[in-house]
Amino acid sequence: MSDEREEQLREVAAKLGVGAYHRHVFLCTGPNCCTPEVGTAAWEVLKREIKEKGLGAGEHACYRTKVGCLRICCHGPTMVVYPEGTWYHGMTAERIPLFVQQHLVEGKPVEEWVFARNPLPLP
Ligand code: FES
Numbered sequence: 001m002s003d004e005r006e007e008q009l010r011e012v013a014a015k016l017g018v019g020a021y022h023r024h025v026f027l028c029t030g031p032n033c034c035t036p037e038v039g040t041a042a043w044e045v046l047k048r049e050i051k052e053k054g055l056g057a058g059e060h061a062c063y064r065t066k067v068g069c070l071r072i073c074c075h076g077p078t079m080v081v082y083p084e085g086t087w088y089h090g091m092t093a094e095r096i097p098l099f100v101q102q103h104l105v106e107g108k109p110v111e112e113w114v115f116a117r118n119p120l121p122l123p
Contacts, residue, residue, distance in 0.1 A: 033076025
């Protein structure tokens with residue numbers, strides 16, 4: 001990779017805070033596990049809540065990514081949180097605020113919405 005390209009990538013990553021996150025949330029916005037409207041509404045609330053709770057940096061810093069499919073494709077919106085590997089179903093906009101507070105801030109998954117777990121082993 002050229003020095004210029006590498007420098008640009010490092011700058012973008014640094015600007016996004018990559019390297020300081022404790023969690024990463026992937027939210028599927030459909031179209032098979034939920035309608036795009038339901039998925040997009042959940043995504044907008046997730047962005048808002050993470051910002052309002054100040055989770056862009058600090059000890060609970062959480063990166064967020066909207067994805068097209070997590071291959072579950074039913075009872076969504078589907079969401080997975082790493083590093084714990086906690087899989088959630090039905091993560092509509094209404095559920096997102098409690099999820100953000102309880103899981104991302106307090107570190108306690110909302111058990112009634114969890115359907116699978118797959119923590120990734122450390123190398
Ligand atoms: S469309 Fe959401 S998991 Fe496949």
